[in-house]
Amino acid sequence: MTLSGEATDRENIVISKALFTGSIMPLHSIDSVNSFGRFRAELAYCQGRQAVLYLIDMYGIEVIGEIIEAANTKQSFWQGFYEVLQLSEKELEAFYRKYILTHHGKFFWLVDKYLVWVLILILFLLAYTITFFRIRAKRQLLEEEDALQEANS
Secondary structure (H helix, E strand, C coil), X not given: CCCCCCXXXXXXXHXXXXXXXXXXXXXXXXXXXXXXXXXXXXXXHXXXXXXXXXXXXXXXXXXXXXXXXXXXXXXXXXXXXXXXXXXXXXXXHHHHHHHHHHHHCCHHHHHCHHHHHHHHHHHHHHHXXXXXXXXXXXXXXXXHHHHHXXXXX
């Protein structure tokens, strides 16, 4: 999936929302994708793709084949991964989290249509409230001026 370039903006939104809500999953839990609900399954796929992109960005595309070959030889993905990159699962997790924070931490705020509509509603209510109080203050000022004019006449 990563090499085919099938990523969408939806993937960025899913990861950004997970970062915002603190629901990013550890990479080892992604293996259980078939037992997840819809959102967690979508998040697992997105995170898996982002982990592969991280490895490609950091070490080049060749490393993917090397990891797969070493994992096949060792009969364990993580042992093969360690043999190739000399990184433990926890170290990869730390580097990966930093990578997705850098690449997706603020993306959610710019593209989520739901948030845009909420923001528009908040701005409308704020403008309405400010206008209401300004009109009320002007009306009160006019009433005071009228009362002062009547008292002077």
